[in-house]
Amino acid sequence: MSETAVLPHKIIGVAVIWNDLGEILIDRRRSEGLMGGLWEFPGGKVEAGESIEECIKREISEELAIEIEVGEHLITIDHTYTHLRVTLIVHHCRYVSGVPQPIECEEIRWVSLDELESYTFPEANSQIIAVLQSP
Numbered sequence: 284m285s286e287t288a289v290l291p292h293k294i295i296g297v298a299v300i301w302n303d304l305g306e307i308l309i310d311r312r313r314s315e316g317l318m319g320g321l322w323e324f325p326g327g328k329v330e331a332g333e334s335i336e337e338c339i340k341r342e343i344s345e346e347l348a349i350e351i352e353v354g355e356h357l358i359t360i361d362h363t364y365t366h367l368r369v370t371l372i373v374h375h376c377r378y379v380s381g382v383p384q385p386i387e388c389e390e391i392r393w394v395s396l397d398e399l400e401s402y403t404f405p406e407a408n409s410q411i412i413a414v415l416q417s418p
């Protein structure tokens with residue numbers, strides 16, 4: 284295969300969900316599969332005809348069964364892994380209601396900004412975490 288072969292490209296809506304205590308919701312990916320067992324901010328693929336806000340709201344409802352309000356854009360990251368290119372479109376979100384359910388993930392936690400350091404995220408996330416922690 285040539286080195287210029289086109290990688291699969293996923294466009295992902297990603298939520299940084301804040302609660303009233305100033306904590307952020309993170310989830311651990313299932314152990315099987317790509318980036319298995321790593322922590323992430325919840326989200327998923329943008330579907331045809333859907334806005335990024337609609338995508339994020341839908342994914343959070345499907346994956347965690349909670350209601351959120353999608354707020355301002357935080358950052359967009361383009362990252363190439365060995366077998367995949369991802370564009371992560373990240374928005375600040377506000378938790379509204381419901382108890383988060385681990386429907387598609389291994390585990391869910393509310394964590395403070397300082398605590399983010401102690402969790403292992405995919406490579407692409409380092410920039411998201413850096414911008415969240417920058418003063």
Ligand SMILES: Nc1nc2c([nH]c(=O)n2[C@H]2C[C@H](O)[C@@H](COP(=O)(O)OP(=O)(O)OP(=O)(O)O)O2)c(=O)[nH]1
Nearest residue numbers: 295297317318323324325326327328369405407408
């Ligand atoms: N939701 C989310 N995905 C992330 C983050 N960081 C990161 O590299 N990703 C990558 C992992 C996945 O390849 C992709 C998310 O897509 P996904 O969760 O809808 O897809 P998936 O890998 O579970 O696979 P599939 O639905 O195509 O079967 O983005 C993150 O913080 N949150």
Ligand SMILES: [Mg+2]
Nearest residue numbers: 325326327328
């Ligand atoms: Mg997902």
